[in-house]
Amino acid sequence: MFSELKINKDRLVYIQLKDYIKDMILKGMLRSGEKLPSTREMASMLKISRNSVMYAYEFLQDEGFVYMKKGRGTFVSDVKVDFQEKWSIDWEDKINQYGKLSERLDIIKHEAKWEKGMISFKSIAPDEKLFNVDEFKKAFLNRMSIEGEKVLNYGYAKGYRPLIQYLLKYMESKGVCTKEKDILITNGFTEGFDLILSCLTERGDNILCENPTHNTAIKIMKLHGLNITGVKVEKDGVCLKDLSEELKKNKFKISYFIPSYQNPTGIVMPPENRVKLYNILKSYSVPIIEDGFNEELRYSGTHVSPIAAFSGSGNSIIYIGSFSKVLFPGIRIGWILADEVLINYLESCKRARNIHTSSLDQAIFYDYLNQGNFEKYIKKARRVYKEKYEFTLKCARENIPCEEIFGEGGMHIFIKLRNISSRKLLERCCKRGVIFTPGDVFYVNDEGYDTFRLGFSRVSEEDIKKGIMIIGQEAKKIGGWT
Incomplete structure (x- = not known):
């Protein structure tokens, strides 16, 4: 039966042998007390090194699947596998409304x-062809040599401190006042937006946004059970006249806007309109979630500051940033810049969900950015x-x-x-x-x-x-x- 094992060159040989023997034991093909071939016999039979067989047997012993008798060989342990009558569940019937709505709104599937x-x-x-992989490799090796043991262990829910400090300075370079504000590192925009809505909204609350807007944002708003009011987008961004009319008619808990390279229209809202938008929402006391989507890709015209910059030392803007649409979406690094009090709650919410964003990814990304590679x-x-x-x-x-x-x-x-x-x-x-x-x-x-x-x-x-x-x-x- 061991001769049926086909060795795959892409995997370590001893692991393949270990898994094969374990599988036979669990299926009852090897029984309690049965002797395994000697390491020499097994190596000869499979045409592999004797060391590989020895490693496989040692790991099986560590996991309790075999035991060794000195001078006598290796034997199968008394592993109890009591197979019961088949039990099947109709999971389609068990899925709740959140799960069903998530599936319906999944445009990747549909x-x-x-x-x-x-x-x-x-x-x-x-375009991944633009990525400087060599510099990323250097950043990885550098961080691992400096604090490899640390970043491979648990990290902090708020994020990797050096990266937070870098991003605070980065936001200041955009003209944003960071006094009495803080940053929470997230798994891209999606988690950041979901965390904010989780902490600030209840089912049935009204939310204001552009129409059209980011499909992922629409999906998250719907999953939170929010009543979404979309304001039409014109050539200079959201129609401010219609925005004012909607604010007169209804009370909104919060608002969401993408002022730069708006998704999907690609429109960049001019500075004067950003100021007007800010003041309109300020007059109705409706906080703003600003999506910094692709802000870094402005390649024509003068610099346009984010809305968060116009608020000065005020704390009414929640800024969600992410490099995912510009650089390395595979590592999913995003951040929320907001009032310290709000970040405190968002941090706890994140800790309750997934403890923290990968410390290793954050550390490597920080090193890459800190070396001037992003510029x-x-x-x-x-x-x-x-x-x-x-x-x-x-x-x-x-x-x-x-x-x-x-x-x-x-x-x-x-x-x-x-x-x-x-x-x-x-x-x-x-x-x-x-x-x-x-x-x-x-x-x-x-x-x-x-x-x-x-x-x-x-x-x-x-x-x-x-x-x-x-x-x-x-x-x-x-x-x-x-």
């Missing part, structure tokens, strides 16, 4: 899926994405019959078609190997049927041109244009 060979405009993740990276990224943005915009204007194209940079543009269903267009484009994100998933109501988002960050210029030509051809066919 939207059109990318298949190998397709041109995909779905992603707005950074070098972002300079290169801005240049590359600017070229892709301008090329994508040119191709879209030349090929796609549309009413308007939104977007001022970043990694995506947003297109409003001429009375054409973007889902109908998507269906036809998928058959020709092109996929994008239909715009209705970004709306809090039933609007946006004629819109879609094009992410270009990970698409080559050749595929951008080819893919947009196909989208344009199919749109013209649907619309009856030639």
Whole structure:
């Protein structure tokens, strides 16, 4: 029976042997007291080193599956495996409303899926080809040599202190006053937004946001049972007139806005509108959650400060930052900058959920940032994405019959078609190997049927041109244009 073990070169040999013998014992194929082949016999039979067999037997002994008799060999322990009658549960019937709603709102599962060979405009993740992996390796080795034992142990719920200090200075460089404020490190934007809503809202509360807005934010707001009011987005950002009207009609617990490279429209709200937005919400005492989405990717025009900078020493703005859409989304490092009192509660909430964000990831990321690598990276990224943005915009204007194209940079543009269903267009484009994100998933109501988002960050210029030509051809066919 041991000869049936096929050794995989990708795994340690002794672990494969250990797991194989353990599996046979648990299945009753090797019984209590049965003698195993000697280490020499097993090594010869499997054509592996005797040391590998010895290691496997030692680990099995440590785990209580075998015992050794000096001079006699290795024997199977009396492992009790009492198999009972099959017991099955209908888990579909057990899922609560939160679980069912999460599944229904999961666009990764329910939207059109990318298949190998397709041109995909779905992603707005950074292009991994721009990552400086060598510098990241150096940061890893540096941190491990300095405090490897520490960062491999439990950390603090608030986060890795050197990274917190770095991010406080980083926020100050954006013009934000950090006096009597603090930072909580999170697993990206998603956890940060969820923590804030968990601490500040109750089911049935009213929340105000842009329409359209970040799909993940919509999902989280719905999962918290909030009543979402979306205010339309215009060429300069959220419509301030409509915002004022909504505030007159209803009382809102909190608000959520993406002023820079708004997802999905890509619009950058001008400074004067940010000030007006702040003062309107201030007059109604509605706190602001500001999403710093892709703020770092501004590659045209002058610097635009976040809304958090306009509040000065005030504490009404909760800023959620993340490098995930710009750099290394795989390590999921984000942060919340807010009043010290609020951070204190958010810290406890995070500790109750997942104890802390990976200390190792935070430490490596801090070392990478502290060596000045981010500044070098972002300079290169801005240049590359600017070229892709301008090329994508040119191709879209030349090929796609549309009413308007939104977007001022970043990694995506947003297109409003001429009375054409973007889902109908998507269906036809998928058959020709092109996929994008239909715009209705970004709306809090039933609007946006004629819109879609094009992410270009990970698409080559050749595929951008080819893919947009196909989208344009199919749109013209649907619309009856030639």
